[in-house]
Amino acid sequence: MDNIMSFINEVGFxxxxxxxxxxxxxxxxxxxxxxxxxxxxRLKNSD
Structure with a gap:
């Protein structure tokens, strides 16, 4: 979870x-x- 939060802080929401x-x-x-x-x-098999 910390990785995601740091990524958000770095690149923006x-x-x-x-x-x-x-x-x-x-x-x-x-x-x-x-x-x-x-x-x-499927079409071949349905005929």
């Missing part, structure tokens, strides 16, 4: 929030990419 949100978006984007890539297989 808005930058820390931005980095956190980018990390969260990246993980969700990976899930969307995997879902889109598996879509053709």
């Amino acid at each position: 808005p930058i820390v929030v931005t980095l956190y949100l980018l990390y969260r978006i990246e993980t969700k984007l990976e899930a969307v990419i995997q879902s889109i890539q598996s879509l053709p297989d």
Whole structure:
């Protein structure tokens, strides 16, 4: 926790929030990419 607080003091709160949100978006984007890539297989199997 001390590492996070020192990082906030060094770079500023808005930058820390931005980095956190980018990390969260990246993980969700990976899930969307995997879902889109598996879509053709699902469509083939449903016919």
